[in-house]
Amino acid sequence: MSIQVFRLNFRLRTGFRVGGGQEVGDNVLRQLRIGADEVMIPASSWKGMFRRVSEIIFNSEEHFEGHSKKEVDVKTINTLLKSDEKFRRIAISEIGKDVITQNGINVDKLDSGSLTDLMKLYNEYNCPIERLYGSNYFAGGITISDSVIRDSRIMERIHVTIERKSKKGSEGHLFGEEIVDTEKIEVRVIVRNEFELWKNTLKFLKEIGYFIGGSKSRGIGYIVLDEKESEYAVINNVIETPKFTELREYLS
Ligand SMILES: [Zn+2]
Missing domain, CATH: 3.30.70 (Alpha-Beta Plaits)
Structure with missing residues (x-):
């Protein structure tokens, strides 16, 4: 590798x-x-x-929508479960042992909620962004x-912010900002x-x-x-x- x-x-x-961030009582945005x-x-x-x-x-677009829309058939997911041990382990921990078995997906236990989760997991696992930077389910490669x-x-x-919505006219607020x-x-x-x-x-x-x-x-x-x-x-x-x-x- x-x-x-x-x-x-x-x-x-x-x-x-x-x-x-900003400390309480301090109107300066601080640098870490x-x-x-x-x-x-x-x-x-x-x-x-x-x-x-x-x-x-x-x-x-699919990535920006959080991989929530693209449908994947159970057969395709089963193929990956059998060929990729890492994916299988993640699927077991996220979806559960009763659904993800040694022989692949147990369709009798697969409700619509776990199918949605499983499709999302499959899509994220195959998305280059999540593969590189990680997702909620697994670590990335960077x-x-x-x-x-x-x-x-x-x-x-020093900056001044003007509250335009204020009816009393433009009331300015001063705040500072640290710049490295x-x-x-x-x-x-x-x-x-x-x-x-x-x-x-x-x-x-x-x-x-x-x-x-x-x-x-x-x-x-x-x-x-x-x-x-x-x-x-x-x-x-x-x-x-x-x-x-x-x-x-x-x-x-
Ligand atoms: Zn993605």
């Missing part, structure tokens, strides 16, 4: 803010920090960003690191499946870019993948040391 390992570097021009001089982008923020880009590329940025400058911007002023962020990623979708996701991030964190509508958090500063390695044997090469080769 082959896996791909990435050291990705992104360029920023407008800084970013990954929350933190570790200790006094380090800020963090958690893996979950990265994963959300990568997933949205992959969804844009994959552009499947692992992402947190990013820690040291010695970063944090600026505070940095030009470069690094993240490490390991990918075990859906290599084509992943490659296209990185191409999109290189050519167009996307947003990470909060305040997207104010243009904050715009990132672009820097292929010259990024590297990858393909590992076929887990005990070998990865040989990193420029990402440019991977994306060409």
Whole structure:
């Protein structure tokens, strides 16, 4: 089994803010920090960003509808239950042993509710987005690191919100927002499946870019993948040391 390992570097021009959120009595949107001089982008923020880009590329109505509509016949599901042990284990834990037996689906125990669940499970299991990023039923094939940025400058911007609905005229509310002023962020990623979708996701991030964190509508958090500063390695044997090469080769 082959896996791909990435050291990705992104360029920023407008800084970013990954929350933190807002503390009670404080009208400043804070950046997530570790200790006094380090800020963090958690893996979950990265994963959300990568997933949205992959969804844009994959552009499947069925996926956006949560795989709730596409019908699958019992025979097709049975075939997968017999050939794929992992799918079988997930199906047993989600649908139950009385329905998913050694010989496949016990149709006598299959009510319309469990059939709907089973079809949804089948469709998600076969969807590249869920295969790569995971679903409620199973883990995906991607692992992402947190990013820690040291010695970063944090600026505070002041915004005014106007409540247009207020009858007393435009009443302004002041609030602040922390922005991490940095030009470069690094993240490490390991990918075990859906290599084509992943490659296209990185191409999109290189050519167009996307947003990470909060305040997207104010243009904050715009990132672009820097292929010259990024590297990858393909590992076929887990005990070998990865040989990193420029990402440019991977994306060409
Ligand atoms: Zn899907």
